Amino acid sequence: MRRWHKAAALAALATMLGLPAQAQILVGQTAGFSGIVAAGVKETADGAQLYLDMVNARGGVNGQKIEVISLDDKFDPKLAAENARKLIEEHNVTALFLTRGTPHNEAIVPLLDKHGVPLVGPSTGAMVLHKPVRKHVFNVRATYQREAEKVVSHLASMGITRIGVVLADDSFGADGLAGAQRGLEQAKLQPVVLEKFDRAKPNFAPIAAKVVQSQTQAVLMLASGSAVVDGYAAFRNAGSTAQIVTLSNNASSGFAKSLGANARGVIVTQVFPNERSSHYPLVREAHDLAKAKGQEISPAMLEGYTAAKVLVEGLRRAGPKPTREKVQVALESLQKFDLGGLEITYGPDDHTGLDFADLSIIGTDGKFRR
Known part of the structure; x- marks a missing residue:
């Protein structure tokens, strides 16, 4: 298990010492942190972490820090479904986030429907998650x-x-x-x-x-x-x-x-702007946060960063005590929400997300060029 923050350990220590535990919002992720997609999964998670760390450093969402519990499914659909079950039933996460893979997400959807859990930014462009509309799936990237x-x-x-x-x-x-x-x-x-x-x-x-x-x-x-x-x-x-x-x-x-x-x-x-396209505020924000940590933005990191912005906005609109149902309603209220040069809109009958698509070519330096 990979936790992006140590909030759970700190909460347990606070309980032992008789101190009030820090409020937190739990979000779950299952993805192939090992196996054939590990490199991309790590970069996507790192991009999301850039934004979530910034939000938490500023006091979190409505006074609560966001903690992402990430489980490795080794890019195995069956393990992805079991991880999702654990996150939903045992960890009681408010939402799932950045789950990776097409058959993997297909295996998770029945659990979302059973428990009413919203999934934000599945890291796949599968059409099966777009049409027909999956009630609890909020796509961010294009198909x-x-x-x-x-x-x-x-x-x-x-x-x-x-x-x-x-x-x-x-x-x-x-x-x-x-x-x-x-x-x-x-x-x-x-x-x-x-x-x-x-x-x-x-x-x-x-x-x-x-x-x-x-x-x-x-x-x-x-x-x-x-x-x-x-x-x-x-x-x-x-x-x-x-x-x-x-x-x-x-x-x-x-x-x-x-x-x-x-x-x-x-x-x-x-499916996102060039990571060097500084005329997009989204790209500038991500670049500045990455630079402060000695990192360099990649396309995969930008996907994670963008998905994190959508997640946080949904949590913010859900109010000081976000529940699964409140986050669902909040996400469906997003209308032309500006992510930083790109707008996203949802509704009960539209969970498509962005429609941005472009081509790049890998240069002699190993970097993506448009």
């Missing part, structure tokens, strides 16, 4: 389908016609594929390669052979972390020079580093 459609349209506009799609055989891969197919249809193209792989035990050698044989010019990889790294290496080792493209679930500095010598030129879609 994977929008990203995939945009990147395929971009490739086609550059004259690239031999496009392949390689995806994890799970709900995340299927979701991204739906967007990619829309982009291909609009460009009047068919994928020259369309291959699925086992997320738990990927074997890229036969796929690499098909990529080479089909003379694929660009491969959209709908997968997470090390799977993209290993797939890309397999394609290159087989002799392919295809442009590699992946989605924003891999928009972390850790992912870029893990690519090593293959990083340069990889296209990664983004």
Whole structure:
């Protein structure tokens, strides 16, 4: 278990000493702090921590500090569901936050509905969390389908016609594929390669052979972390020079580093402004807080930071004694809430969040360039 603050230990000590315990708001998170998405999860959590630490340093929300209890689910959907159950039933969290993964969040939704727990900023762009509207899910980032459609349209506009799609055989891969197919249809193209792989035990050698044989010019990889790294290496080792493209679930500095010598030129879609776009107040705020801690903002950190702003606003509007139900109502009251150059709006029939989508390319320095 990872706690972003030591409030629980301090509360226990206060009780032993007969002192009044400090009021706190408990928020729960389950994500793959170990495993193939660990680098991105850590950066997203670090970005959220930047904002929450600032809020807590200023006295918290309505006089209460926010404590996030983070459990490692090792990117396993079954463990994610069990972690969510513990957080909801045993830790009695007011809300869940930044849960990572498409099948993982799908496994959590029944628990949200059973206990009336709002989930803010799931770290996935799965359409299944947008349509139909999930009562207790408040999305912040844009959908994977929008990203995939945009990147395929971009490739086609550059004259690239031999496009392949390689995806994890799970709900995340299927979701991204739906967007990619829309982009291909609009460009009047068919994928020259369309291959699925086992997320738990990927074997890229036969796929690499098909990529080479089909003379694929660009491969959209709908997968997470090390799977993209290993797939890309397999394609290159087989002799392919295809442009590699992946989605924003891999928009972390850790992912870029893990690519090593293959990083340069990889296209990664983004669902937040460039982390160097200082004309966005959101980016300036995050940059200044990170600089004070000797850190550098990455796209994944900006996602966590933005989600934390939405969470805090929901808690603030819920009043001095926030309950799950009050936070739910408060979040649905957000209308054109300014996050710092980006506005977010919710309502009982709209939990979509932002619709921002852009493209970036990894430069020779390993950083994302727009």
